Amino acid sequence: MKIAIAMSGGVDSSVAAALLQKEGHDVIGVTMRHFDNARYGFAENEGIQQAITDAAKVCDKLGIPHHVINTSEDFYRIVETNFIEEYKNGRTPNPCTLCNPTIKWGVFHDQVLKLGVEKMATGHYVKLIEKNGKFLIYTAADSNKDQSYYLWALNQKQLSKTLFPISHLTKPEVRRIAAEFDLPVHEKTDSQEICFIKDHYEDYLKKHLEFKPGNIVLSDGKIIGKHRGLQLYTIGQRKGLNTPWSSALFVLKLDVEKNELVVTENPDDLLVSEFHLNKVNWIDEIPGEEDKISVQIRYNSNPVPVQKLEYCEESLKVILKNAVRAVTPGQSAVFYRGDLLLGGGVIV
DSSP states (O other), X not given: OEEEEEOOSSHHHHHHHHHHHHTTOEEEEEEEEOSOTGGGTOOTTSHHHHHHHHHHHHHXXXXXXXXXXEOHHHHIIIXXXXXXXXXXXXXXXXXXXXXXXXXXXXXXXXXXXXXXXXXXXXXXXXXXXXXXXXXXXXXXXXXXXXXXXXXXXXXHHHHTTEXXXXXXXXXXXXXXXXXXXXXTTTTOOOOOSSTTOSSOHHHXXXXXXXXXXXXXXXXXXXXXXXXXXXXXXXXXXXXXXXXXXXXXXXXXXXXXXXXXXXXXXXXXXXXXXXXXXXXXXXXXXXXXXXXXXXXXXXXXXXXXXXXXXXXXXXXXXXXXXXXXEOOOTTSEEEXXXXXXXXXXXXXX
């Protein structure tokens, strides 16, 4: 096949390109320019420009063409604007789960297919298996690197044009293969969590939002201190409150209307046994009552068993078998049946 590999300049996508070429495919490298360095305070040899440079070096090493596709206007309009708006409204967004269906497998993917390729491959750690004409995502061989959580919003059309060449490999194996191919990025460290933020998200948000100090209050209403702006806190947070107290304090709620940060001394107050989602997407079929499914409420947490799903007019109610701690509005809740990714939604 003629395949485009979405190259981030990192070791994972570089090894994916090398493996596809070794299998005999006609491979081209494509890098997404989704923001401009100068606007975000990156030096010329940092950020997206460094990614483009490194991807070009790998393509040169492999002897394959390299293209750059600019999606910066769409990225700002869809992903970045949402990121800012979510923080403004007291939620903690996950920009990757929005970028993937709208930009990487949206605007970018559409442009990539115009290059005359049959499929777009990426360096994600997930398995993609076709069964009876359906394309299904399963967790990767390397559970420490599995990225299925970020792909819950993809659809069948997008997946039908996708390949994940390193799904069967662990990260150490990927680095070993990169060294065997003598790829110039084989020792490059993994990228930061939010690609368009140079240092700390606080510095970024200061450029877009006004931080309004307000009261820190206990769950019983007692005022015990001042916060610097609700955008700087998230549900379950314990450190960084800067409020002297006799015991540890945990963020329980961000009350945007009152501009109050509600905290508690009791971590069990953070336990939640049910919550609601919007923007729900099922990759294959809506799970039935008999399905034994679990839900993962943040990237670095383990899936927990679901008791029941109830469909409301504008949301999906998730009822858990056991309570979990710090369910955070704005984050993704992602459903699995074993190692099969079913879909997900955004916590409200």
